[in-house]
Amino acid sequence: MGDLLTAAFVSALLSGGVMAGMPLLLASLGEAISERAGVLNIGLEGMMLAGAYAGFVAVLLTGSHWLGLGAGLAAGMAVSVLMVGLCVRLGLSQIVVGIAILLTAEGVTSVLHRAQFGTTYPRLGSMAVLQLPVLSGIPVVGASLFSQPAPVYAGLGLVVAAWWVLRSTNFGLELRAAGEKPEALDAAGVSVVRTRSLAVLCAGALAGLGGAYMSIIGAGIFVPFMTHGAGFIAIVLAMLARGRAAWVVIGSFAFGMTVSLATALQLVGVFVPIDLVNMLPFVVVLVALVIFARRAYLPSALGLPYQRGSR
């Protein structure tokens, strides 16, 4: 084991973990917000794909990575408008609409990609790395954790902001009330529909941003179905984190590292079959689910459309 823990290995593991964990982090944060407010967002993966594609196209058109991320965010939000309209306003089945969003987004992005880039397969330039002063000088950790493209730090800042909003503001409290006891929120004079709509829009925006991260900063290319189940891992992470932002962060980066493990192992000359690597994050999530199944917690009004006056 000694030679496994070389600087190169640890460094690749950490930086790859951050890169792969970031989209998961954003998406599961979005899902956590949406679940807190009582809306189960099965279409998360579809919103990520929409964000990944829109972000990719926007970077190609404008040349700006930041605008691309913004476009991804907007695309995810646009898709979630569908969920707001059908599930929050009309009270349709969140699962059916979620699956519909997933299938449609998979189909549309794949078809558009073939129609637009089917012969050219363009790649994006990689984004400049921002080395944090002092911190990036630390051996091993400095070269991996503190030398990332700027949006990674911005994303982390966003997470801290979301954590603060959820924990210490009225809006955070309203979100929880909308998920646990919407009648109480209604009685307090706050619109349940409005609160839930905002939560779903947040989830869409964060998922879209996560998808854009994947295509713009992670891969530098768009591939149909590139999210490969990340949206669903994000849902599980949100469930296991029980709405706590800190656990969302820890979980996402832990799973990010299982993804980067293969690359890191190859650096030290250990080759693992690709299928085993692809499988690993899901196995880890399932093991976590089996162990912590008793403690996975969902708000009591999750999945229930709110109708004033109904029992």
Added chain:
Amino acid sequence: MKGIVRVGGPILLALLAGGVLLVALGRDPFSFYADILSRGLLDPSGVQDTLVRMAPLLLMASGLIIAFRANIWNIGGDGQFLLAAAAVAGLGPWLIGVLPNVLAFLILGLIGATVGAAWTLVPAYLKANFGVNEIVTSLMFTFVGVNLGNLLIKGPFRSTKTLVPHTDVIPFRELLPKIPGTRIHVGLLLALLAILIVHYTMTRTSFGLRLRILGSSPRAAAHIGLHTARLTMISFALSGAFMGLAAAVEILGVWGYMRADWNPGFGLPLFALVFLARLDAVGVIPLVGFYGVISMGGHYAARRADLPDDFMLVIVGMILLFMALAEYFASRGDERPSLAGGLRAALRRGSGRG
């Protein structure tokens, strides 16, 4: 008449929306849909392909109906299907070589069904005992199953005769027998039989009634003394067994081998059909026929229009959306419990602390 509007409306609207997308991409929607129809339904050879495709789809639809009736959201059908397919394709060439064909087919069908059922055990256990949402867990198992199937095909089941990783090949004449004069294998008859049995079980037996009670109200089921945990496990496993049987039929009837990374993705699109049929087993037959036409004809049309087959996903997704909307408008002012009622109960149960 009302039924035709309820089923046909969402399909028409979805085709319309797909047409808008085609126009936006500069394709001619009329010739696209005409291609689908001519290849999938009107062409004598194409319609045989459609019927062959219906065999696994009908078996999987049976599996979905059993699960959904009990309000179990088995979204992991594709994983159950693929892992079973890998097992059948891996063991098939050897078994067919050493045993009489009929016996080998029976054993392979059993293997497929067992693998499919086994792949539901953990999601079912977690749901039955801890109320963990089976949508998420069965989907996780799909991802694991897809990769595990690939590992098997690239590892122990890999044919030594080729460079591309796939299993040994069952010779064409050793596949499931065909209906005389056609290319349609007997798997289609088995699938039709299965769907009739499911229909009978669900509507005429006490087991079916128990599943439906569990599905419409878990609390009522517990109240009248049903073993809800055991019923959940059984119905989930039966659902997986049908997925595995579908895989065995597809491998033994059509392919004779399995290539690594093969994933036809039959599972999710079937959702739309099963819901459109309102979980009625016999009612799903014409809808599966419709999907067979658009998936076989669509493959041809998409190739001619230089689009990926994934275009069909758009149609299916749109059908689901419009169907949900149609159910909403149909049930407004109508207190009849619809799909949403059972779903509500399922989620409510899944949300407690077990």
